[in-house]
Amino acid sequence: MSDRLARDGGTPVRSTPFPSAMDPQGRTFGPAEAEALARVIDSARLSSNGGTEVAALEREFGALYGTPHAVACTSGTAALHLAVGAVDPAPGDEIITTPVTDFGTVIPILAQNAVPVFADVDPLTGILDPASVEACISERTRAIIAVHLMGAPAPVDDLAAIARRHGLILIEDCAQAYLTELPDGSYAGTRGHIGCFSLQQYKHVTCGDGGLAISGDGQLAQRMRLFADKGWPRDTGERTHVSFGMNYRMTELQAAVARVQLTKLAGVVARRRAAAGRLVAGLQKLEGLHLPNELDRHAVWLFPVVLDPDVAGGTNTEYAEALEAEGIPVSAGYLSRPVYRYPVLSRKRLYGGAGFPFTCPPARRDWQYDDGLCPNAEELIDRTWLIVHWNEAYSDADVDDMATAFRRVHSALRSTRPAV
Ligand SMILES: Cc1ncc(COP(=O)(O)O)c(C=O)c1O
Structure with missing residues (x-):
C-alpha cells in the first residue's frame, strides 16, 4: 500500500464501515x-x-x-x-x-x-x-x-x-x-x-x-x-x-x-478495554500522542488522544481530516466549543427575556460565559483533542486498520511540518 494519504489521492486504509452504535453489529441486542x-x-x-x-x-x-x-x-x-x-x-x-x-x-x-x-x-x-x-x-x-x-x-x-x-x-x-x-x-x-x-x-x-x-x-x-x-x-x-x-x-x-x-455489561466493558489496549500498543511509538492509560479501570466509551501538535505534526483538525479520509471514525475536539459558549448560555436566553436565572432574583454576580473562561478546555477542543469513536464489536483487524492509518498520517504530517 502506498504511503500517500487518502486526503491527497492515495488509497484509503479502510473502505468498509466500522461497527457503530447505530448498527445491529455494533449493539448487543438479541x-x-x-x-x-x-x-x-x-x-x-x-x-x-x-x-x-x-x-x-x-x-x-x-x-x-x-x-x-x-x-x-x-x-x-x-x-x-x-x-x-x-x-x-x-x-x-x-x-x-x-x-x-x-x-x-x-x-x-x-x-x-x-x-x-x-x-x-x-x-x-x-x-x-x-x-x-x-x-x-x-x-x-x-x-x-x-x-x-x-x-x-x-x-x-x-x-x-x-x-x-x-x-x-x-x-x-x-x-x-x-x-x-x-x-x-x-x-x-x-x-x-x-x-x-x-x-x-x-x-x-x-x-x-x-x-x-x-x-x-x-x-x-x-x-x-x-x-x-x-x-x-x-x-x-x-x-x-x-x-x-x-x-x-x-x-x-x-x-x-x-x-x-x-x-x-461486563462483557461489553471487557471487550472495549481489550480493543483499546490493542490500539494503545499499536500507537505507542508515535511521538506527540498522549494515549489513554490505566485501561483496566477505564470504560472506554470513547478513545481520546491528546496531541502535542508541534511534535505530532498537526492539530486535532488536521489529524481528524486526514484520518477520516483514511476511513477511520474520528472527530476533532469532542465538542464544537465548551458548553458555556453554546448560544443558549452565552446569550443567557432561557426563560423569555427575563435573563433568569442569572439576573432574577439577583444572582451573586453578573455571570459572563466568554471565551477564555476555561483555557484548558478551549485548548483541548480547538487544537489538541482527537477522539476515536469506540465500540465493543471492534475486531483485532478493525483496530489494526486504525493503527495503520494513524501511523501513515503521523508520518506524513510530521514530514510536511517544519521542525520546531
Ligand atoms: C456525560 C453525559 N452526561 C449526560 C448525558 C445525558 O444523557 P441522556 O442523553 O441519556 O439524556 C450524556 C449523554 O450523552 C452524557 O454523555
Whole structure:
C-alpha cells in the first residue's frame, strides 16, 4: 500500500464501515431483549406503577453497584435532574461543573433555576481539575457535578474531600462510565452522594433512552424518587403532591430491555478495554500522542488522544481530516466549543427575556460565559483533542486498520511540518 494519504489521492486504509452504535453489529441486542419485551406486553402492564420490571431493574442495578438505592427514569439528563432536584437549590444558587460534557449535565442546573459555574479541566484528560473547582466555590455553591468523561475516572476522592470541607453535595455523572473503577477498586458513581447513568442508544448498555440514579443516602434517594413521579408519595396511598417534580417514570418496556442489557455489561466493558489496549500498543511509538492509560479501570466509551501538535505534526483538525479520509471514525475536539459558549448560555436566553436565572432574583454576580473562561478546555477542543469513536464489536483487524492509518498520517504530517 502506498504511503500517500487518502486526503491527497492515495488509497484509503479502510473502505468498509466500522461497527457503530447505530448498527445491529455494533449493539448487543438479541432474542433475550425481544422475549423480555413480549413478556411485558403479555402482562398488559406497561407502566412502572403496578409493574415489576422497573422495580427489578432498580434492585439489580443497586446490587451491581453495591448501593441501597437506585431510581430509574427516562434519560441520563432526567437522572441528573433528579439529583439536582434532590439538592433543592434556591434560584441563583450555584452548581459547579465542567464545560466539557454533554449538555445533559447542565440542563438540570438551569431547569432548577440555579447558575452553572464552569471550572477548568485537566489539560490531558479533559476532566474537572479539583483546584479549579475549589477556586469557584462561593457562599451560594450547593453542589459539584463531576463527569467521568469518555469512561475515565474523575478525581472524585479529591472532589469528595472538597465537597465535605464546604458542605456541598457531590454528584457523579457516569453517563459514559459504566464499571469505571476508582483507584481503590470501587466503582465510579459510588464516591459522591449520587451517581447518574444514561441508557441512551450510544451508551454501553441501552434501552434507546433511559436513566438511573444511585445513592447511599436514603433521604436523597427518597427526594429523587418523588422528583421522578410528580412529587407523589405513592407509598402513602394518598393522592397528594409533597414536592416539586416531573413525570420521569421509566416504562416497563424500557426496564425489561435494560435488565437484559445489564447482564451483558461486563462483557461489553471487557471487550472495549481489550480493543483499546490493542490500539494503545499499536500507537505507542508515535511521538506527540498522549494515549489513554490505566485501561483496566477505564470504560472506554470513547478513545481520546491528546496531541502535542508541534511534535505530532498537526492539530486535532488536521489529524481528524486526514484520518477520516483514511476511513477511520474520528472527530476533532469532542465538542464544537465548551458548553458555556453554546448560544443558549452565552446569550443567557432561557426563560423569555427575563435573563433568569442569572439576573432574577439577583444572582451573586453578573455571570459572563466568554471565551477564555476555561483555557484548558478551549485548548483541548480547538487544537489538541482527537477522539476515536469506540465500540465493543471492534475486531483485532478493525483496530489494526486504525493503527495503520494513524501511523501513515503521523508520518506524513510530521514530514510536511517544519521542525520546531
Ligand atoms: C456525560 C453525559 N452526561 C449526560 C448525558 C445525558 O444523557 P441522556 O442523553 O441519556 O439524556 C450524556 C449523554 O450523552 C452524557 O454523555
